[in-house]
Amino acid sequence: MSEQPEGETETDSAAETETIEQLRQSFWYGSRSNLDFKYLKDLSDAEFGDFVQEMLAAVSATMDTGDAAAVIDTAYRWQIQAYRGHLGDPNDFPHRYEDVPINAMAKPLAQSRLTLVTSSGHFVDGDDPKPFGVESMTQAEAEARIGEFLREAPSLSTIPVDVDVSQLRVRHGGYPTASMRADHQVGFPLGHLTDLVTDGVIGELNPTAYSFSGAASQVRLKKTVAPEWAQRLADDGTEAVLLVPI
Amino acid sequence: MSVGHVQRAIEQVGIPAVSVCVKAFGHIPELMGLSRSLITQHPMGRPLGAPGDGERQRAVVEAALALLDSPDQVIVEFAEPYRPM
Numbered sequence: 001m002s003e004q005p006e007g008e009t010e011t012d013s014a015a016e017t018e019t020i021e022q023l024r025q026s027f028w029y030g031s032r033s034n035l036d037f038k039y040l041k042d043l044s045d046a047e048f049g050d051f052v053q054e055m056l057a058a059v060s061a062t063m064d065t066g067d068a069a070a071v072i073d074t075a076y077r078w079q080i081q082a083y084r085g086h087l088g089d090p091n092d093f094p095h096r097y098e099d100v101p102i103n104a105m106a107k108p109l110a111q112s113r114l115t116l117v118t119s120s121g122h123f124v125d126g127d128d129p130k131p132f133g134v135e136s137m138t139q140a141e142a143e144a145r146i147g148e149f150l151r152e153a154p155s156l157s158t159i160p161v162d163v164d165v166s167q168l169r170v171r172h173g174g175y176p177t178a179s180m181r182a183d184h185q186v187g188f189p190l191g192h193l194t195d196l197v198t199d200g201v202i203g204e205l206n207p208t209a210y211s212f213s214g215a216a217s218q219v220r221l222k223k224t225v226a227p228e229w230a231q232r233l234a235d236d237g238t239e240a241v242l243l244v245p246i
Numbered sequence: 247m248s249v250g251h252v253q254r255a256i257e258q259v260g261i262p263a264v265s266v267c268v269k270a271f272g273h274i275p276e277l278m279g280l281s282r283s284l285i286t287q288h289p290m291g292r293p294l295g296a297p298g299d300g301e302r303q304r305a306v307v308e309a310a311l312a313l314l315d316s317p318d319q320v321i322v323e324f325a326e327p328y329r330p331m
Contacts, residue, residue: 102317178291189303243252245271246290
């Protein structure tokens, strides 16, 4: 059997060849976009080969045992390796600080008001932040417009802590949201915090929790938005904050 | 990274704060000079635990809140590995 289809020239074949680099990058908001594996873009070709080899071995083991632990572990280990490389030299990290702003609790947490802030992109149905003026933007649309999100300042959604969970929505162009749709407490733990108030661990919750999409202009967030939000929390009477990222 | 900017700003107005951080970004708290961080051995997108794993989610939240007692910078790892339900 010929390796080259009849009538196809060598030049045509070469034009359709996908390089390993193109293959890796296709998982990063490309033709094979998968936010759980977008990190493959940041591997070298050799590392990508190692990843595929390890993942296939893990899948083979799973076929015999039915235990997917090896598959999950492989995905997890390579995620860590890729994201560490993604930032490059730590000395060149643009948001590196030598100081550590920190305050001690004025009183025990059991007597304090706690506020929940997440960068998960949660909001309440009917109070959509409408990015770029778009009504009911889907998760897929948010992923497709990730470049625009990364240039814009984030907006802060307010969420009553006694919200009916069925009214929670989540959308974020930068990470896979399926897990949070299945169970919002994966990253927006209102129920657990409410239980901790009942159990006396937390004094009270700020009646308002906050969420934003962390896929945003980091410069705008740092210079103007974050200081405004922090002052808003102070005005709320917040005495401690739990932040949950993606 | 975005949470890091917010956490620093919150501390700068005088409010104690603690953040959770998945291991893939576990190097960020030190680089950004964050006050208190709990690093979980969870994949990105599942910071507190797997869907349906309320026991793990609550344990992570409690472990993070316990760090608020520290008057000094503290960055520690939650010991338990990820467990899908």
